[in-house]
Amino acid sequence: MGREKASRERKSVPGTSTSAAQTWAGLSRYSSALLLFFIFCAVTVVGLFAIGDLRKAGIDQQNMYAGLVLSLHRIAALEYQTQETRRSTLYALSTTDSNLHVKYADQSREADHAVSAGITEYLANARTPNEINIGKRLERDWSTYLSVRDEVLASILEGSTKEAVDRDLGEGVQSFDRVRQDLAEVERIYDQQASQQLANVDATSRRTIIRVAAVLAITLIATIASVWTIQKIKMTGAIQLAKLQMEFVASVSHELRTPLAVISSAADNIADGLVQSKDALKIYGDTIQRQSRHMTELVDEVLIFAATKDRKSHFVSHTVDVPEILHSVLRQTPELATASGFHVELEIEPGLPPVKGDSSALARCFQNMIVNAIKYSGKSRWIGVKAFLGHAQVQGQREIQIAVRDRGIGIAKSELSHIFEPFYRSPAVVAEQIHGTGLGLSLSKNIAEAMGGYFSVISELGAGSVFTLHLPVAEDPKSQMPLEVRVDGSTEK
Template identity: 40%
Template sequence: MRRSWFSILVVAGVIGLLAVLGVLQYRWQRQISESDREKIQKRVEMDAGRFAEDFNKEIQAAYFNFQMDAESWQNADWASFNERYDFWKNKTAYPELVKELYFVGKEPGVKPIRYNAAGRTFDTVEPDEKLQFLITQIANEKTYKPVYDDAFALGMPVHKADNRIERIVIARKTFDSHQAASTPEKFGYLIVMLDERVIKERVFPDLVDKYFPGGEFNASVTNTSQQAVFNSGDLVTANDAAVPLLDLSPDNFMFFANREMAPPITGKRKRAVVLNQRIESQTFSRTETNTPEKAFKIELQKAESAMPGEKARPGTAIFSGTRAGNDPWRLNVQHRDGSVDNFIAATRRTNLAVGFGILSLLAISVIAIFLSAQRARVNAQRQVDFVSSVSHEFRTPLAVIYSAGENLADGVTKESSQISRYGNLIKGEGKKLSAMVEQILEFAGANSSRTRFNFREVNLNEIIEDALAECGPLMEGKGFSVETDIPKNLSVKGDRDALSRSVQNLIANSIKYSNGEKWLKVSASNGGKITKIIVEDRGFGIAKSDLRKIFQPFYRSKSVVDAQIHGNGLGLSIVKQIIEGHGGKVFTESEIGKGSRFVIELPR
């Protein structure tokens, strides 16, 4: 008993430890999930930002690198423009991005000129409907904007500048009350026509492959009307990250710079601020206005005074850009599971399911080991009881045989009638021994899977008659009366001898536990696809707690053991094995003090 309680405490302790591990695992998974969510969220936001930065750099390069002053356009300085065009084409990864370049003057009625890359000059052209619409939009101060995303075009104003400004470079700048600037007079407009196919089929796919490979995230580019310009996969319905595109704010972009265009700076610097030279000795800053037009201002502060004793003055250029929050395109990135939160939640659920599954498996294994050990202990005890019972069962007939044989050998009796009585006694006890040995061998054979049944169509009357005939001497000796109710021509498919032994065991069991009631009944019935054999008695009856155990090997109820009724606990177990070997089942219905009813069900 102490050992049993100790085992229970050990199992309870292990289960408790596994429960604690489960709680800790839940907390750890929550912390890990939150950490992973933050990492993935930061990564997707960073990658989306880099995606936008790379795309904007390409657009900015196409926008700013063709910028020339009004004097160059007025003098048709195409060599300067060609240098800029060649510089951009050599630096960009998408030379086909710029489809066409147009310049149109400010004066009404002036025809636009188009860049001829083959002839490296500008030719006058008649504007088509699309170009005329763009010219009208750009020339109107109210409708002007640097990006016309629906037409895949960029519009750049060309300003007349004083001598201090050799080239206009655009950056956002916030105008305030103490830092005012004025916009120079406009000379005309440069229109950069972008190739829609290159953007959709090359630029965007390349950036998706670079920053969102493997299809983990879906990227979508939408315009201000929320219409899709580009989709890398499924339609994006929510944002894990969103950044503006077509942002021409020149934070960090490649622009044209050629030392040969201006004399190198040597000695004292002149008052003119040259924006197309190297700027390592200058301070570059940008601010943004708070006005609805969202103007941009470039300041290039010289590192030293231009003239002795003169205070350095910044060179400034101003340009009107897009309004705040009105970016032409927007990059939206969404995880393929719906969102990063959904992905993290699903991963967490999976990890928890696996973790709790392992812990549950460990708990079940511990319980199974405990139950198996308990069952083994019970079976071991039953086997000990079985050996003791069998030894006692063997001892009694052996003692009778030994005593009778000794009397015969010593010549205690010489009368033929007495000798015949001793012979019958020895024969009867030997038969008991033979039956017990046969029963043990049959049980051992069934458990070792060596039992083979000879299936054939057999008459149920013959099976029951064989069983009653075998148990006849026992019933006569005990004074039992037997009732039978067996329909004629009732047959089953099975092993006649095995089924007969099953019925014999049930009859012998009823006789053994008769409790003085000398009555039993054997009946059979046909229930469609099932044939039943029923053995009833009016004996002790079986307690409800023992009903599910009596068919286990070596099991004998406490009341039977206390009543010192001989037996080895194998009879009903053998019946169960035989019937299940025939595809049937056996069960009992019993009530204490009223008897038992054993039912065998066999398939027809």
């Protein structure tokens, strides 16, 4: 196996062993669903982006409006309460009733408490140094006015109206004007902030539109590209399939024509009376019989492949003794019988456990492997067949590996990914005029997978190939209950 290390390996594992082309073919099979899924994802992503941006813009707008309304409310409340403070004080001048004096003083004080609370709130929310400075100035000027107001109120309540008026005109008016100027300044700052927030919302809105447009464009381009790619894959696959089918028809025709020509020629000779002796007739009869069998096998192979492709083929699963089938296949393979001087090196590990499968299908599978090895063994005229117990890829499970080796022409690296495709025939073997339908390996792979197994291939161009069939060991060898196995791998009793 030292040579194997240097060689290239290609495994055909169920579910994961498909070649790139098969993957693409599989993808193209589900192209519509994939396309829909892709578009769904794209639309979802775009939608999420758009929703996120719109939400952010909405929040910005809400914040702006809330801030604006709150600011307006604050400034309006401050202005109203400052006016109320002064107005109530002046109302007290209009009466001599001490009870009303007290009432107006109360109103004035309630209003001034509201103003003080408003200023405190403004300072608590002030962020910029300008806002803080103006807030502190307002607080100071308001305090100054209140001290004047208290004196004016005291004078009014004492009954010294003239003194109250003089004090108000002398100090009250000026200090109150300063408060009004401060409030006007606060209002101006609120206006500036509102304008700034409006500009921010505008910028966010523009940014949102650009983002959404960009994401939509990207999605559109990606969608077009994906549709184009999938269509191209489908078209390539269809062209390739059509080409393979044409080659298959040509190949099958050729394969059929050869035995037909032999049979026809033999029949002509017999009909023309050219064959008289009994021995000669026996030779002609054998020839016709062999060619007829060859044709029958060829047709059978095509029919079985067609059946497995349509998933109509059902295998009956039993516990199967691999060495027994191998011996039987080696005995009955006509290519071995006819290929004189061919050396088959058979090595079977003693005590191999049975596998579960359809014996006739497995026999066909082994036969295909052996016939392929014979066909592509080149001048070496040697094949090696080895059956042994190995460890499966799944931990704890065992498998029987049936390896068929040849020292023939080998397979190019680029060919390895295609050899299990139906109808595929390497240009090299076509050039070598090695006959075949291109269905053998595909059919074998289908059978292997139906039995829960898979193929692995090690090959080196010019050095030969090793095709290994991996079959899981039957868990309960005593069980003889037949299981009906479909080629898609599912089972039913």
